[in-house]
Amino acid sequence: MSNFSQFQYDKTFWFHLSRTTPFNNFKEGLLSLNDNLENLWDLLFTLQEGFLPKDEWNIFRKSLESDCPSHFASLYRMKASDKIHGGPFAMLIREVAFHSEEIGNHNYLGVPEIIEDICFPFQEKYGFDLLTKFKKVTLPCIVKFETTDVEEYHLGVVINFLYHKYHSLELNLDCNTCFDGYGKSIPNKALLQIEYL
Template sequence: MILDCSDQNTAWSTVCKILNTDKTTLTLLLKPLNPYQHHTYKPEEYIYKKICDALGSSRSEIKAMWFHGTRTNNIASFHTRGILPKSAIKKETELALISLSSGIERKGNNQFSMSIQGKQTPADEGPFAVLFKEVAIHAPGFNHSYIDVPEMIEDIAGTLLGENYDKLVMRYRSITKPYVVTFVGEAGQHELSLALWYLHSIADGDPPVEAADRANTCFNSNGITIDPLRIVRAELIDNV
């Protein structure tokens, strides 16, 4: 069983399959719920409990589609090398940006220096991804848009050029294209409960992007490469 939150249609169909129900039944169960008035549980926990009380717990082992936003001029490399952790790609990226920065003067301090210091941990190795494709594409709320510019690009540009980092970022953006790379990864009750929260919001009339932002969670591979065999597709995002 694979949970797929590419959009609301795939979320409805895969959640229903996992729970062995149909959209009409699940909608009727979700709509009366008010998960924000029950402080004993988090909203997703309350929704999951109520749905399982009605339908029974899913006994299926599940995985999920995860969505990795990026910007690159060589998407083919993802199909041969997979999605690499930061330490495996950093030196290569630095060399490319040094070459690309030719003619841009360094000015002032690196505004990302404190942020970079805080990232020097194994937990920041990634690769990272999100549960909802809408979040990867639209980066609502406080989410960073990795399809606009990966954080590593900003960090390296700031180290090289200080306040003029944005000039290098613009050069990088001009020679690259935005993609969402979808792969299959681990999931369980937590991800299923978040998908139900998303569907509850949809049934309540909330816009899909807002619902996805509310229920989103992240995948962290903790320094382990996402094998190319786990990659389902790499989609060019040309409408944002």
């Protein structure tokens, strides 16, 4: 029989990892991918500084969303077309954000995957390094938020993480678990801290 009910807690804190402009105050909350796509495309259009006029930029976008053969374009289409990839996503253990290589995760503080999925095909087609421009105007960011999602499993993950830290063991994927919003944005009132690194 589980003793989980003894703990009497009703919230879980999560850490969303990203890279965004330093003036982003997440006024609209933590947006799902579909809710944020227009903002991302608008930002990237600005960063390419007139290299392409708006009509050609729109042609590039349409191609990326439909028939561009790039591997990254395929990843973009997969993520943009299915809410299962819409997030927003977050980590249970904040420190894991700084051990992406050790545990085999994407470095979300380095650059969001969806930005790579746009910038790499753009560079392949036009020879313009949009990714470097993005990195220059953005900062790594951790957004702490709360949910009423409470599971005994989360306690096990925290204990496993603490065990690894205490014994100076290498961290692995079992030292963390992730939150998935399944395409539903997190409201601003659930955000507890916005930390730019």
